[in-house]
Amino acid sequence: MKGYNFAYLDEQTKRMLRRTLLKAVAIPGHQIPFGAREMPLPYGWGTGGIQVTAAVLGRADTLKVIDQGADDTTNAVSIRRFFARTAGVATTTRTASATIIQTRHRIPETTLTEAQIIVYQVPQPEPLYQLEPSRTETRRMHALADYGAMHVRLYEQVARYGQIAISYDYPVMVNGRHLMAPSPIPAFDNPKMHRMRALQLFGAGREKRIYAVPPYTAVVSLDFEDHPFRASRAAHVCALCGDRASYLDEVVTDDRGGRMFICSDTDHCASRRESAP
Amino acid sequence: MPADLLAHPGFADPVHDAQASFRAVLQALARPGTLWRVAPPADPPPPLAPAAAAVLLTLVDADAPVHLAGRFAALAPWVAFHTGSANAEPGAAAFVLSDALADFATLAAGTDEVPEASTTLILQVPALDGGPKLTLRGPGIETTRNFAPRGLPADFAARWAANRRLYPRGIDLVLCAGSTVAGLPRSIFIAESS
Numbered sequence: 001m002k003g004y005n006f007a008y009l010d011e012q013t014k015r016m017l018r019r020t021l022l023k024a025v026a027i028p029g030h031q032i033p034f035g036a037r038e039m040p041l042p043y044g045w046g047t048g049g050i051q052v053t054a055a056v057l058g059r060a061d062t063l064k065v066i067d068q069g070a071d072d073t074t075n076a077v078s079i080r081r082f083f084a085r086t087a088g089v090a091t092t093t094r095t096a097s098a099t100i101i102q103t104r105h106r107i108p109e110t111t112l113t114e115a116q117i118i119v120y121q122v123p124q125p126e127p128l129y130q131l132e133p134s135r136t137e138t139r140r141m142h143a144l145a146d147y148g149a150m151h152v153r154l155y156e157q158v159a160r161y162g163q164i165a166i167s168y169d170y171p172v173m174v175n176g177r178h179l180m181a182p183s184p185i186p187a188f189d190n191p192k193m194h195r196m197r198a199l200q201l202f203g204a205g206r207e208k209r210i211y212a213v214p215p216y217t218a219v220v221s222l223d224f225e226d227h228p229f230r231a232s233r234a235a236h237v238c239a240l241c242g243d244r245a246s247y248l249d250e251v252v253t254d255d256r257g258g259r260m261f262i263c264s265d266t267d268h269c270a271s272r273r274e275s276a277p
Numbered sequence: 278m279p280a281d282l283l284a285h286p287g288f289a290d291p292v293h294d295a296q297a298s299f300r301a302v303l304q305a306l307a308r309p310g311t312l313w314r315v316a317p318p319a320d321p322p323p324p325l326a327p328a329a330a331a332v333l334l335t336l337v338d339a340d341a342p343v344h345l346a347g348r349f350a351a352l353a354p355w356v357a358f359h360t361g362s363a364n365a366e367p368g369a370a371a372f373v374l375s376d377a378l379a380d381f382a383t384l385a386a387g388t389d390e391v392p393e394a395s396t397t398l399i400l401q402v403p404a405l406d407g408g409p410k411l412t413l414r415g416p417g418i419e420t421t422r423n424f425a426p427r428g429l430p431a432d433f434a435a436r437w438a439a440n441r442r443l444y445p446r447g448i449d450l451v452l453c454a455g456s457t458v459a460g461l462p463r464s465i466f467i468a469e470s471s
Contacts, residue, residue, distance in 0.1 A: 006292045015338050018299045019371070022336075023393040025306045026449045026462035028416050032393045056303070058296045114308075143389035175416050175464065177445065195419075199307045214307040214417035214464075 007054040007087040013037055017055035017210070021201060024212035029174025030142070031125050031209040039205065046079055047205025049102050049121035056117060056201070057083065057100060062090045064098035069106040069247070069264035076104070093267050105168070107189040109246050109268040112198035114215065120183040122204035125211065127171045127181040147179045150222060158227050167232070173220045174213055182219075188231045188247045193219040236261035241272035278354040285322040287334050287359040294318070298331040302451060306460035310413045310424035312405050317456050322355050324348055328453035329374060329401045336397075337362045337372055346375035367396065376401040378430050381440050381448050392445040395463075402428030405454045415465030423470070426452055426459065434469045441466060 005011065013035075020034040039047040057063065063083050067076040071093035079102060080091045092098050095110040102119040112118060128138045131149045141147070150171055157165045170187035174180045182190060183202060193200065193213065200213040213219060223229035234248045239260040246268055248261040263269035288294035294316040301313035317327030318334065325333075333356060337343050342365035345353055353364050367373050367383050373396055387395035408427035411434065414420070430436070440447050440463060447463030461467070 006296075011292060011295065012338060012340075014295075014299075015336060016340060018303075019336055019341060020393075021303060022306055022397070022449070023395075025303065025417075026447075026464060027392055027445045028464060030392065030445055056300065058300060059293060139390045199303075212307075214462075216419045217416040 001086050001088075004086055006059075007057050007083065008040075009037065009051065009054045013051075014055045017051055020210045021052065021055060021212065024201070024210050025199070025214055027178070028213050028217050029172075029178030029180040029211060031204075031211045033208055034210050036205045036208040040082075041078065043206035044123065045075060046102070046104055046121040048203030048207075048210070049104070049119050049205075050079060050082070050203075051205060052119045052201050052203035052210065053083065053100060053102050054087075056119070057087055057089060059087070059089065061099045062092050062097055064092050064095060064101045064267075065103075066101065066106060066108065066265075066267075067104045068249070069108070069268075070266045072266060094271075095265075095267050105184045105186075106247070106264060107185055107192045109263075109265045111192075112196060114197045116198040118196075118198050118200050120185075120200065120202045122181065122183040122202050122209070123206070124169075125181055125202065125204040125207050125209040127169075127179050142178060145177060147173075150179060154222060154224070158224070164223065164227060164229070170229075171222050173218075173222060175217050176220075179222075180211065180213075180219075186233075186247055187221065187229075188233050190219070190221045190229070191231055195219070234261055238263045238269060241269045241276070243269070243272060278358050282322050282352070282355040282358075285320050285355065286318060288316070288318050288331075290316075291334075294331070295335045298335040301458055302332060302335065302460065305451065305458045306417075306449065306462045308417045309415065309460055309462060309465050310411075310418070310422040312457045312459050314456055315458055322352055324376070324401075325352060326401050326453050327456045328458050329399055331456075332399050332451055332453060332458065333372070333374065334359055339363070341371040342369065344370035344373045346373060346379065347377060349374050349376070370396055372397050372399055374399045374401070376428070378433065378436070381436060384448050386440075386443050386446040386448060389446065392447070395446065395448060397449045397451060399451050399453060400428075401453050402426050403454060404428070405452060405457055405459050410470045412468045412470040413461075413465050414468075417462070418465065424459065426454070428454075434467050437461070437467045 221229040297316035315331035317331040321330035384396035450461040
């Protein structure tokens with residue numbers, strides 16, 4: 001695009017992001033502050049993920065962007081078009097064809113490969129934020145690996161509800177050392193992060209934090225021996241493709257209580273329907 | 278800048294060569310012990326290897342002071358001209374370029390609260406294979422991985438173990454030979470294998 005550098009950001013900003021990303025990879029799950037720039041879309045629309053993608057993206061890459069699993073929602077379409085215009089890269093909706101996947105709040109159903117990088121958009125990078133609003137304090141808690149408060153929170157839910165009642169942004173331990181917010185992906189997706197073959201990068205624009213999980217790194221959802229982590233999904237079958245194992249969205253179809261359940265991952269659902277006999 | 282350094286240009290295509298080189302370093306640190314080709318400048322000033330030149334041009338700038346150790350000190354005008362980076366003492370530098378493994382204690386290892394405030398050591402070695410075999414395990418490695426760079430000191434495994442004990446503080450290593458890089462992030466464990 002005329003008048004802009006490749007992938008929108010200037011080179012000095014990219015170097016700052018790149019140095020931060022390398023440190024993030026070296027310390028899995030540790031949040032690192034960075035100088036988030038003002039982007040041509042508001043905070044909360046994926047500015048952190050976009051800046052990470054811009055720092056990583058090259059001419060040969062094929063980019064896929066999903067929003068809650070869907071390739072065709074406003075956020076996903078806007079970001080895909082942003083990079084198609086500012087970087088001229090190829091884009092795709094096929095998970096298997098993408099080299100970089102930027103995601104808001106889902107991990108694709110298709111298993112990712114070593115050749116892929118997944119970039120998460122993160123609204124709140126601090127897993128301890130709801131327990132301790134002070135950054136100074138949470139930084140010290142991370143330094144000391146002082147995560148007892150989070151276990152107490154989970155215990156209180158077991159005591160009150162009989163189970164751990166967190167359905168998304170379910171806290172994880174990374175590499176046995178750092179407590180990490182997996183971004184608001186459903187807890188259903190947490191097991192996919194564990195020893196994933198692809199490199200996982202996380203960008204929080206408003207909160208100005210970057211973190212990462214290298215391939216084959218242990219990512220364990222917090223739980224108790226007598227209340228083990230369970231990845232839950234709606235107990236239904238996709239109304240479009242008939243998948244019994246994928247993560248489902250509930251869609252209200254009328255004002256008389258009508259509803260249907262369909263795959264949240266649109267590419268997964270479409271591929272299944274295409275290959276169905 | 279001295280005339281002999283002036284003759285050595287930076288990246289032919291600064292934007293895309295830096296991007297390709299960054300991806301190589303990113304993959305190298307994300308998958309420790311694997312070898313990745315950078316997009317180096319055509320004719321880096323001796324004794325700088327193409328990969329080391331590419332790493333400097335990709336990551337160093339006015340916000341990231343660099344220390345050029347030993348015989349690389351003479352390249353300060355070239356680095357300053359192409360990157361705008363100021364020279365710094367090893368303990369205050371974001372990057373240290375060396376061809377001998379520095380004593381880790383002289384470099385910044387960060388603090389418990391800010392472990393990222395650490396030095397990355399860009400180590401130029403004769404080759405990234407054919408040396409004594411090291412066995413790596415940790416993040417980025419499925420089970421274990423063998424890595425055999427040449428040019429590391431005989432007591433490397435013991436010195437690395439001391440660095441690993443500081444985790445999450447510590448030094449990250451980017452090894453460069455020819456046009457190839459490999460990474461040893463602070464998170465991994467290294468054992469000598471016979």
